[in-house]
Amino acid sequence: MTRLKPESSSTTWSSRNSCFSPGFRDIGPSGCAWTAARQSSPAQINLANLLVKYFMAGSWPPRVAAFLPTTDLSTTEMKQTVYPQTNYFRCYKTTGPDKRFFVNALTNRFFQPTRSCRVRTNACRKSEVGLPLLLSDGEPSSRRIGQSHLPLHRKGSSRFPTGTRCDRVPCEEGIMRPIRLFTVLSVMLLLLHCAGPPPEPEEGLYAFVGASVIDGTGNPPIENAVLIVRDGRIEDVGAKEVLPPPATANLVDVSGKTIIPGLINTHGHVGQTKGLESGPDVYSKDNVLAQLQLYARYGVTTVVSMGGDGPEAIELRDGQDTKDLDRARIYAAGAVVVGRTPAAVTKMIDDNAAMKVDWIKIRVDDNLGSSRKMRPNVYQAVIEHAHRKGIRVAAHLYYLDDAKGLLDKEVDFIVHSVRDQEVDQELIDALLSKEVCLCPTLTREVSTFIYESEPDFFTDPFFLKETDPDVIEQLKDPERQKTIQQSKSAQQYKKALQVASENLKKLADAGVTIAFGTDSGPPARFQGYFEHMELDLMVKAGLTPMQAIMAATGQAADCLNLHRVGTLTQGK
Template sequence: MVKRSSLSAIVLLASGIIGACSIVDREAPATDAAGAPALAIVGVTVIDGSGAEPMSDATVVVRDGRIESVGPSVEIEVPADAEVLEAAGKYLVPGLINAHGHVGATLGLEGGHYSRENVLRHLQLYASYGVTTVVSLGGDEPAGVEVRDEQDTPSLNRARLFVAGAVVTGDTPGAALEMVDGNAAMGADFIKIRVDDNLGATSKMPPEVYRAVIERAHELGLPVAAHLFYLEDAHALLDQDVDFIVHSVRDRVVDDGLAARLVEADVCYSPTLTREVSTFVYESEPEFFADDFFLASAEPAVLEALRAPESMARYRESESAQRYKEALAQAQRNLGALSDAGVTIAMGTDTGPPARFQGYFEHMELALMAESGMSPMEILVASTGDAARCTGLEGVGTIEAGNWADLILLSDDPLAGVENLRAIESVWIAGNRVPSVS
C-alpha cells in the first residue's frame, strides 16, 4: 500500500492507519491486475528519482502493480510470461508527485462542484500529464476520502490522492480545533492552515490558534502544512514545529537563518510558483494558449471566457495581481537561494482552483524551478523522491523494487532539460498504461 511515513516521530505512529481502510477501486476494471502477466520494460535508461546516476540499458519488471526488480539488463531475468516493452533509447522516470494540489471542486471556471465524479475526472487529467500522485491540501470532502481509500489495488488506472479535508481556519483555538477534529474524523492525511493576510486584505490566523492546531494535529498523528507569504511567519511557524511549508516566502529575501532552520528541522519547502502566475497571466492572452501540450486537455469554453476583453481587463486592473507578479520574482530568487543552501524542495503547484490548469501547470512549475536556478536532476528529485518523502508517502516516488509501478516513459532525456519531461511516450500507474496527452 502507499502510506504516509514519518515526518516526525509522532506522524510515524499513524503511518500504518492510512492503508488499513483501502478497498478495491470501483472505477478499475472488473478483473483485478493481480495474477496478470508481468510487464518488462527492457533496454531503457532509468532515472530512479533518488538523485542517483542514471542506469543505462536497464530492465524493470512489474508484477501485480509493483516493481518486482530493476537493474542492468544483463542482470535481470525477464519472466517467461512477461509482456516485453522494448525501450532502447528511451528514459524511464517515476511518476510526478504534486505535493500541493487541489482536487474535485472546479468545473470550467467555477468552484463549488465537489463530487466523486469530478474528483476522478481531475485525477485522470493529472495522470495524463504524468502526475501520478496528488496531495490535495484543502477543500476535500468525504467523496475524496472514499476515492483515496480505493487506490490500494494493482488495477489502479488514475492518479493517487491524499487529502487534508477542509482548510483549518478560526480566530480562536476552540473553533480551529473543532475543524482539526472534524478533518481527523473524516480520515484526512494532513492538516492545512493558512497564515496569510492576502496582501493586507484579511486577518492572519493568530499564533495562539496555529500553535493549538499544530499541537492537536500532532497528538492525532497528522502533519501540518502551512500556507504563508511572509518571512516572519515562516520563522514563527518553525518555532511551533510545523511540518511542511507549502508556499514561497514572497515578501523579502530569505535569510540564512531560515535556510539553516529548515535544514536542521528537516522541514520541506514547496514553492508553488504557478500559483502566482495564475493571478496575472490572463491580463493578456498567454503564450501557452497556443501550446499543443496545453490544448490537448483545454476546454474551449474556458479559453473563450479567459480571452474575453472584460476578463483580461479585470486582471490588468487588479492591484493584487500586479503585486503577485512582483512576488513571483521574489519567490524564484528565494527558491534558488534555499535550494542552494540544501533545503529539501517538494514540487507543488496549488493547481485545481479555476484557471490553475491541472497537469499542464505542473510542467510550467518545472520550467519556473529551472529559471530559479535548480538543475534538471534537482527538479526531477523534487518532483518524485523528495516530494514523496516530504509528504510522508511510501511506495511511490522512486523506481525501486517493492514500490508501485507509477512510471513515465519519455522519448527525450529529462536531465538535458526539464522541458523533456513533456516528451511523454506513456504513463503507467500500478503498471497499467493510462491515456496521456502525447
C-alpha cells in the same frame, strides 16, 4: 587497492561466519567485512562466479544475491559508499577483466566490499516468490527460514526434497546459513537439469526494455535499462547488460524513451472546480475522480489535495491501493482550518480528524493586507491539537516572519514560497534542523497574472489536448484581461514570483528539501499541465533538471511519508 589472493580452502562457508558469503566476516551490528583473501579457495571463487554468470544471464529472476568478487578490487572502480537502507546486493562484472564489485540492487549504487557494510539479502519477502539460493547475514535465529521451504540451506544436505525440483520456492524473511560447496554443486547440477525451451510469458510480469531510467533516488540515469514489473510492482531495475529481462516476461520495447517515477504534486486541490467555476456546489465524487484521471494523463500519479475536501476524497483514497488504478492517488486535508480562537480551530480539527484526513491545512496570510491573518497563538493551537491527533500540519504562508513563527511552533510542511523578501540563514537553519520540506508552487503566482494577455501555452498542443475550449475563450476575453492588468494584487504576485524563484534557488543550494507542488486545481490553474510548467519554472529558477525531478518524485514521497511511491526501486 586490495589484492585478494585465495590462500586456504579450509574455512570457507563456515557456519561461524554469519555473513552472507564466504569472504565476509561478521563484524557486529554494522555488518560484514570482506576477508576473502584469508578465506576463499580458487575453486570456490570460480564456482560462485559461474553461479553469478548463470543468474545474470539465465532466465532465473535476478533477485538472487549471488556474489563473490574475485582477484582484483580496484577501489577507484567503486564510487559510492553503501546506502543505509541497503539490504540486497548483486555482483556485477564490468567491462575490464576481473573488475568485480557489488551494486546495491535497491539503489544501483556501487559499494565497496572492502569496507564494513550491511549485507542482507532482500530475496525473501512475504508474498513474493523466492529462490532456492538465498544468502544472508544476521537476523534473529527464531526467524530462520523453514527448512522445508529452503532445502538448499539444510545443513549437511545436498539433495532437493521431492517435488521442489525446478520449482520456485516460496520463502519468508529470515536468516539463511552460508552455503556449502557441495550445495553449490547441487545447484549447478539442478540448473543444468532444468534447462529447456523458453517458457510462456507470465501473466502480470513485464519487462520494459531499452529506455533511460531516472529512478528518482538521485542516482544517475540508467541507460538502456530493463525495468521489471510484476503484478503492478517493480521487481527490479538495472542496465540491460547486467539485468537481462526474465525469459518469462512480457517484453515492452521502450527504446528511445525516458522513464521517471510518476510525478507527485504535494499541493493541489481536487474536485472543487468546474470550468472557471469553483466552490462546494461543483464538488462531487465524479468531479474528484475526473480530475484525478486528468492528473494521471499528465503523468501526475499522486496528489495531495490541500484543503476543501469532502468525505468523497477520503473514500477514493481508501480504495486506491490497487494495481488497476487508472487515476492519480489522492491524499486530502479536508476543510482548511480557520478560526480566530483556539477553541474554534480545535473543533475544526476534530471534524477533519473524524473524517480521517491525511493533513491539516492552515492559512497564515493576510492576502496582501486585505484580510486578517491567523494569530500565532491560534496556529500554535492548531499545530498542537493536530499533533495530539497524530496529523501533520501544512501551512499556506507568504511572509518570511510567518514562516519562522510557524517553524518555531513545529509546523510540518510549508506549502508555498516565502514571497515578501529574500529568505535568510535563520529560516534555512530552522528548515534544516527541523527537517521541514518546502513546496514552492511557482505556478500559483503565474496563474494570478498570466491571463492579463494571451499566454504562449494557449497554442501548446500538450495543453490543448485536455483543456475545454470554452474555458480558453473565456480567459481570452479582453475585459477579463484588462481587469487583471489593472489588478494591484496580480501585479504584486508577478513580483512575488521573482522573489519566490530566487528563494527556491537559495533554499535548494542550502540543502533544504524541496517538495514539488503547484497549487493547481482552482480556476485557470490547469491540473496536469501546470505541473509540467512548474518543473520548467524550477529549472528556470536555477535548479538542475535532476533536482526538479527529484523534488517531484523521491523527495516529494519522503516529505509526504509515502513509502510505496516516488522512486523506481524494488517493491514500488
